[in-house]
Amino acid sequence: MGSLLWILESTDSNKFPYRLSIRKGEKTLLSLFVQDRWPGAGKHVFCLRDEENIAEEFEEIEKVPIISAKRYGKRLSIVLDRSVNKRCDFLFLKKKYKNREGEYEQIFWRTQQGIKERKPRVKLTARGSEHLHILIDKNEKYPWKFTNCSVERTQLKAGDYALLSNEGIIAIVERKNFHNMIADFGTLHLLHMKLGELEEYKHSAMVVEAHYDDFLKPNKLRVYTPSYLSKVWAEIFAYHPNFQIIFAGNRKMGKEWTLRFFHAVSSQENDSIPTAVAEEASKYNASGDYTGGMYFKVRKEILNNIGNEFTINDLRERFPSVSDYILRKVLTDLKKAGILKNYGYGKSSIWRKT
Secondary structure, rough: OOOOEEEEEEEOOOOEHHHHHHOOOOOOEEEEEEOOOOOOOOOOOOEEEEEOOOOOOOOEEEEEEEEEEEEOOOEEEEEEEEOOOOEEEEEEEEEEOOOOOOEEEEEEEEHHHHHHOOOOOOOOOOOOOOOOOEEEOOOOOOOOOOOOEEEEEEEOOOOOEEEOOOOOEEEEEEEEEEHHHHHHHHHHHHHHHHHEEEEHOEEEEEEEEEOHHHHHHHHHHOOOOOHHHHHHHHHHHOOOOOEEEEEEEOOHHHHHHHHHHHHOOOOOOHOOOHHHHHHHHHHHOOOOOOOOHHHHHHHHHHHOOOOOOOOOOHHHHHOOOOOHHHHHHHHHHHHHHOEEEEEEHHHEEEEEEE
């Protein structure tokens, strides 16, 4: 996620004195003119899209690495790599004109604190779809029944149930009961291969018609011990960290979860935010490479890669987008831990490993 940057610049406009951009390298994914540097307490800031992506050089106020950029329906949620003013989201709305045909866009910038203080009426981001087209693998002997949906039996390449849209299959579910899982544990390496194939879909899950503790009850097990099965489940979760496994408990709850899952996926896919941002958010949703932020990256660089003697300017060259506050905090913490010592003052100060 370190390649995404949050950049705030000052403009010459009185109405929109700032421009806020999300960039990846030289590419601008989102550019908005905003009325404040950060939404105040209880406020939502109205934003105006920089349609032309004006190349004019504005004065840069801050540049902060982005930890997380995730899309939730019409919202784009951002988490910045700093200790304060770090969480916010952008709400993208489409409104119909009152006196003529067509729609116009409204964008609101909201912060975690602002949302808390305004206490908006609770409503789901994903509201579902009125009509679903569900594919069921023809090898399913006793399939779940879905009412008010278009259901089609076909040969699926992976999974037992799939959600079909105009773009193709957008969600897949593998169904298992207690005895299916016990049988699959006999060829665990093949199970990992099957789950790996399911992971290739954007939205995927395995729904187990049993509870987790069913696999730990000796009276239900003939071949395996509870200790062994607990390790098997731990391995599955560790090897497939981005794959959803749902212990639904029984057939009825398994079908119910799958139906709600398909409704939510359909809603998510139908809602729209700027394409470039949506694409980047989807790429980073499952990256799983976050290790604690720039603080820990700087710390790792000092401990493992930098020479025995260095200055803060050496760190600035290696981390041009990181604030001096973070650099100095890492140095101070390592000094308190007895790992570093510093000699001299100001710009001439030298840091040395002990």
